[in-house]
Amino acid sequence: MNWIKVLSQDELPEGERRVVQVAGRDVLLIHHAGQIHAVENRCPHLGASLAKGKVEEDAIICPRHRSAFDLRTGDVKEWSPWPPAVGKMLGVVLREKALLVFPTKMEAGDIWANVEGR
DSSP: OOOOOEEGGGGGGTTTTEEEETTTEEEEEETTTTTTEESSOOOTTOOOOOOTTTTEETEOTTTTTTOOOEETTTOEEEEEOOOOHHHHHHHHHHHOOOOOOOOOOOTTTEEEETTTOO
């Protein structure tokens, strides 16, 4: 794996998040429940930024479309609850798609991420 140092652990306290550039990608780092999660800062639904998304349990919720994604795997936990009139049409066009997640590690007081091959 190609590990890239992105921040000092002190720069991301528990409960905080930050968007960083890693190998040309916007990556959202989230310090939640003692773990550092790294996800693409783009909802796969319609491309909205996840930076202001709500974190509940182990999921991030898109602030624009309310789709929920597992922070560990990127799997869809809940696909956007569109209004009924719009939902059927968009359901055909916008199939469920997982969020990109990237491996992280904490070592020597720093946060490292790997976005290689993504």
